[in-house]
Amino acid sequence: MVHCKSVAFAALPLLIFPSALPAYGQQDRTSALLEEVVVTARKREEGLQDAPIAISAFSGDTLEYRGVTNIGEIASYTPNLTFQNNPSFSGSSNSAAVYIRGVGQKEFLPTTEPGVGIYVDGVYIARSVGAILDLVDVEQVEVLRGPQGTLFGRNTIGGAISLTTRKPGPEFRGSASVTVGDDNRADLSASIDIPLSDTLYSMLSVASFSRDGYVTREDGVDLGDDDTLTGRFALRWLPSANLTVDLAVDATRDRENGPAFTLVGINHGSPIDPDTPPMAVIHNVGANLAAGGPPVPCATPDMPLNLAVPGCYDNRYIQGDDYNAGTAPAFSELDLWGASANISWGLSESLELRSITAFRDLDSQFSRDGDHSPLVISQFFDDLQQEQFSQEFQLLGETQALNWILGGYYFKEEGDNINLLDFSISSFRSGGAFDNEARAAYGQLTYDFAVKWSATLGLRYTEEEKSFLPDQQIISNPFAGSGHPLLDAPFMQAGTRVLPFVEKEIEITETTPMVSLAYQASDDLMIYGSYSKGFKSGGFTQRVFPPIVAGFTAPAGTPDSDLIPTFFPEFVEVYELGIKYASADNRFTVNGALFHTDYKDLQVQVFTSVAPVTENAGSASIDGFELEAKLIPGRGWLFDVGVGYIDASYDELDEATALFSRDNAFERVPEWTMNMGASREFGLDSGAAIIARGNVSYQSRTYNDTFNSPVIAQDGYSVLDASISWVSPVDKHRVTFGVKNLTDEDYFVTGVAGDAFQSQEVVVARPAQWYLTYKIEF
Known part of the structure; x- marks a missing residue:
């Protein structure tokens, strides 16, 4: 096998010395990028430069061109976006922790909610487990920054990430690709469109992703591996000129060993x-x-x-970036499937009715050794089952000066999350059953009240009912009979309930408005200002220990339901000023935004017990900006750059509850994020082309917990990716050789420091990794 670094640097001359390749004399493929990008962030098709919101948009071709295979990798190209695979102390290989503009959520537990919503074809993905989606047959990804409380609703206070899949077409066509690379990487994918009649089209896509892990345990288990099989079948039916019916079924199967955690410290x-x-x-x-x-x-x-x-x-178990001394079971299994029906009915030339119906089912089990040793300090197992159903209706209208949308939304989910926990002081079952229901009605209109001026008003009303039935019990106590006043206390004995076996319910009712004003200063320049409000649902602290028992660890006579800890919604209000500029020929675009966020009733997460405990413990202010620019000067050149800055600080903090200082930095929120890319296409006399690209991304120092623990903090770092492709005439064949993390940067993907467990863990990114992809279209 060729050593990745030697191969990687062999590709550098193509980026540094472009004259090494033939010049070309035909129209280059970058000219296709001059077409205006169409987005659907406001539930209707409009040009990216015409939408008065902060949004980054990536086509499926662009993501493939950059070697992006899952949604989490778009953070390298998006200002002020943090997208981590953060299993926390669970063992899931697929657990999304997403932050936009400093607002998000790291916890996977179903009794907490994300701060950034992820949507596929308009369908909300409620759980973070399984939310790091593989990008197969994706038409476009849009990242909406700032609260989307009107059109998207609750749990989008940081923003939303919206995926649009490719729809079946009227022509027979297909594609297939194979990728090989480091650590026995073998990715296979294929897609085929088959028209069934003049009005009924079908599409089938399948993909397999396989790769060895890069952290090895004593028993030979390789952590950080990938073994994923995913598929999607879609139908498009056009029974009449004004009616479109899109049906889709998707499924994913993961069988992996779990995240590549290593031990970096022990708090003795x-x-x-x-x-x-x-x-x-x-x-x-x-x-x-x-x-x-x-x-x-x-x-x-x-x-x-x-x-x-x-x-x-002790520190004998701290054994470097590629070794883990754990012996407890390590696995991550996930089965996920969903079905959706999107119906669009044109009632007239100016009126459209839409229906989005969806069902999703999640079945997952995961386990890992949290102490990284043969000892029993902290070992975890989870069984997470979840089902969700959603129904949305939208009525859209348009006149010469006014467009509007009215909508109604219903969401229902239920499931169980059972946790089996083996600790040095006890073995017990945690978790329980959850049941959430939400209803919303919303409306938004945009009125062009003058030649260059338009105003947008929006309002959403939301009702929620949430319940949690804890099923938590101590299984065994190794200190039973020792006489220890705490470890052998009556409430620590086998059979004791950790929380009462009663259902706790909460109800939430909120109204979230937005208003924006846009001024088209010229054909090239738009200036806008906006105000928006969003909220993230309250919930329940699911994992609790020691037990909360009236008369022992809680006041005598406390009602059972009051012993189950809850937290309330949190809110943001955002003021934004933005510009969008596009030159007449669309060769140069600049989009930027300044924002100020008032953050109230913060759901602060502190990891002092056996799991993060969420409390409404303060308020904060977040100021910042984003700037994105793209330049296509001609002769095959393309340059793009993005810069994001966040200044986040706590205004008020209940330090007695949070147990950290209000001077601490926000967790998982770097102050600076930057990316810069350049590519050059060289046309060949045969009509083929060679395309070379390099991209560098940077983020400043990042803390992985609210305590700002230095041992799991990540200093600022840069990652360089590079690739070179040969593309045949008419783009039928493409061969790409690329290297990710070309300079072999050593950095943390995520980190966890459990105050009770006293172990400090990180997932280190893979070193430099090469890949070779061949794709054919027919």
């Missing part, structure tokens, strides 16, 4: 929260006693390594 001292049981310290006291020593920890901050005690949980 006291937890941040004095009421939190220090599980590593407790284990190490027992290990020292078993070795014949006194009842003190075998490892301390002053002596973090103690090889004289075989059972000591």
